[in-house]
Amino acid sequence: MSTTWFVGADWLAEHIDDPEIQIIDARMASPGQEDRNVAQEYLNGHIPGAVFFDIEALSDHTSPLPHMLPRPETFAVAMRELGVNQDKHLIVYDEGNLFSAPRAWWMLRTFGVEKVSILGGGLAGWQRDDLLLEEGAVELPEGEFNAAFNPEAVVKVTDVLLASHENTAQVIDARPAARFNAEVDEPRPGLRRGHIPGALNVPWTELVREGELKTTDELDAIFFWVAASATTNQLSSAAALV
Numbered sequence: 493m494s495t496t497w498f499v500g501a502d503w504l505a506e507h508i509d510d511p512e513i514q515i516i517d518a519r520m521a522s523p524g525q526e527d528r529n530v531a532q533e534y535l536n537g538h539i540p541g542a543v544f545f546d547i548e549a550l551s552d553h554t555s556p557l558p559h560m561l562p563r564p565e566t567f568a569v570a571m572r573e574l575g576v577n578q579d580k581h582l583i584v585y586d587e588g589n590l591f592s593a594p595r596a597w598w599m600l601r602t603f604g605v606e607k608v609s610i611l612g613g614g615l616a617g618w619q620r621d622d623l624l625l626e627e628g629a630v631e632l633p634e635g636e637f638n639a640a641f642n643p644e645a646v647v648k649v650t651d652v653l654l655a656s657h658e659n660t661a662q663v664i665d666a667r668p669a670a671r672f673n674a675e676v677d678e679p680r681p682g683l684r685r686g687h688i689p690g691a692l693n694v695p696w697t698e699l700v701r702e703g704e705l706k707t708t709d710e711l712d713a714i715f716f717w718v719a720a721s722a723t724t725n726q727l728s729s730a731a732a733l734v
Contacts, residue, residue, distance in 0.1 A: 497597075498612045498704065501621045504583055508540060514580045515542040518596035519587040519615065523679035537625040539585065539611075539618055543574045543632065545596050558680060559595075561646065564639035567603050571639075575632025581607040588616025588703040591696075604640030613703040656690045663691040692718050 507513050517538045521528040534544045550570055552560040561567075576582065582605060586593040593610045600608045611618070619625070655661035665687050670676045672693040674685035687693070698714060699706060706714075 496609055499583060499609045500612050501618045501623060504539070504611055504618075505621075505623055512580050514576060514582050515539050516545045516576070516582055516584045516596060517542040517586075517615075518545040518547060518584050518592050520547045520592035520595070522589075522591055533587075535628055537627055538630075539615065540624060540626045541630060542585070543576065543630050545574070545584070547592060547595060547599075550599070561599065561602065564603060564641045567599070568637050568639040571603075571637040572635045574635065575630075576635045576637055578605045578635075578637045579607075581609065583609050583611055585611035585614045585618070586703075588614030590614065590700045590703050590705070598645065602642050602645040604638070604642065617703055652688065656688055659690065663688050665691040665693050666696040667693070668695050668697070669693055692722050694718055 504513075504515070508515070517534050519530055519533065521530050531544060531546065534542075538544070547559065550562060550567065551558065552562045552566075562570075571578070582600060584593045584596045584600070586596075590610075593614060597608050597610055613620070652663060656663055665672050667687075671678060671685075672687045672691075672695075674687075676685075678685065694714065699711060705711065
């Protein structure tokens with residue numbers, strides 16, 4: 493079944509009591525904000541009926557790398573405990589910067605949920621419209637959730653290395669330019685500066701305005717400029733070698 497990728501605050505306000513809708517609060521601290529207590533922020537105020545989707549807690553903690561996907565059954569158990577039902581229309585939101593809601597959307601889709609949408613503008617947009625919040629945890633009956641992992645949603649590091657070496661695919665790095673260009677340290681200890689060879693930098697913040705994607709024309713212009721700049725740099729490098 494086809495579902496729109498984004499819904500607005502006005503749409504959600506109209507459908508908030510629909511039993512086929514479930515709301516998921518997926519706000520998350522960005523790198524460098526580890527001192528934030530996001531779980532407490534959720535308890536202090538969230539969209540009515542929203543359960544807290546803790547991306548940190550839902551990651552695979554047996555991996556030395558951050559935010560790796562958990563095993564399908566582990567994810568399914570966590571969703572059932574939250575009261576999430578995979579056959580309902582899930583509405584995911586973050587604090588309003590479009591930072592973590594897309595991650596939650598992708599995780600849910602990767603584990604087989606068909607109907608998932610992101611709340612455009614997030615919590616900030618909801619509050620700008622003077623819509624109600626509620627406090628405290630939301631307790632729901634155990635949900636029905638059986639994870640069906642989609643392996644095509646994930647690529648292995650060997651696939652990325654091959655694409656980088658043979659130019660069989662374009663790698664996009666969505667980090668800030670300063671991190672991409674190795675001008676600043678990575679916020680996570682132990683990670684080297686720099687980027688994957690051949691990657692193009694499209695900082696995710698350049699694609700977003702007030703918690704929503706920019707217009708199609710604006711996105712076209714951004715990606716066209718990135719591609720054109722990469723071509724110019726390649727030609728300049730080739731000329732320097734002549």
